[in-house]
Amino acid sequence: MPSDLIGAAPGSPVVPGARLVILGKQGAGKGTQAVRLSRHYVVPHIATGDTFRAAIRSGSEFGVIAKRYLDAGELVPDDVVIGVVKERLTHRDASHRGFVLDGFPRTVGQAEALQTILEPSRLDVVINLDVPTAAVLTRLASRRVCSSCGANYSVPDNPPKVPGICDVCGGDVVQRDDDTEAAIQRRLELYERETSPLVSWYSERSLLATIDGTGPLDEVTDRIVDEIDRRKLGAV
Ligand code: AP5
Ligand code: MG
DSSP: OOTOOOOOOOTTTOOOOEEEEEOOOSSSSSHHHHHHHHHHHOEEEEEHHHHHHHHHHHHHHHHHHHHHHHHTTOOOOOOHHHHHHHHHHHOOOOHHHHEESSSSSOOOHHHHHHHHHEEEEEEEEEEEEEEEHHHHHHHHHHEEEEEOOEEEEEEETBOOOOOBBOOOTOOBBBOOOTHHHHHHHHHHHHHHITTTHHHHHHTTTTTTEEEOOOSSSHHHHHHHHHHHHHHHHHOO
């Protein structure tokens, strides 16, 4: 463990630092849980979808190209995504403390590239958030996001305090452009074809932990943290 870790509060049992991937189908709660894990382990949350949405908001040339893929529910080509993640992982926070990768890898080619990027170290654990398809469809239909800062809401369970206005930054709270019926169907198809093979790929490498992603948010977080800590402490 590097000596310059920014630790949790004194006396906290949390051992900061972790190299984590969160897998799961669309709406499984990857982003929701990744934010919590990032705070818990004091590591950056690296979400490829968020990176692309920020590029789209900025209106950059890259964002214009990314928008075509995202709005249609298609995957951004591997070489582009791998380049983005490789660059981000060279930053000091990620290279020294670790990371929570959310939405990457999602093809076997991306998983192989990640393994090469990380050598000689490796991931601590890959969390596979397991949620039935019927439940993710309900979650995606009720998801709302802030168009400025990306904060996540859901109606009616966790709406912004003022309807349509973000609690965090005052931005507009809207439905995500790829939460249309057609794009969701395409994203779930691509999950089955391109991403679900990663479950066995990581299982064969003894890195996979499948966690029940249903139930209250705190309970899901507790299940994930218990599993990560068991592995970090070498109990698995
Ligand atoms: P990305 O942004 O990663 O989207 P996704 O994979 O479709 O997943 P979501 O963000 O929709 O779901 P989530 O699992 O994060 O769920 P959330 O926490 O929001 O990628 C978008 C696009 O970018 C891709 O389609 C592709 O075009 C491109 N892209 C990104 N990465 C790529 C890559 N590696 N390669 C190629 N292309 C790439 O939760 C969903 C809702 O459920 C929320 O409202 C939340 O509040 C609620 N919720 C969460 N947990 C619970 C719970 N326990 N109970 C009840 N509700 C819950
Ligand atoms: Mg997400």
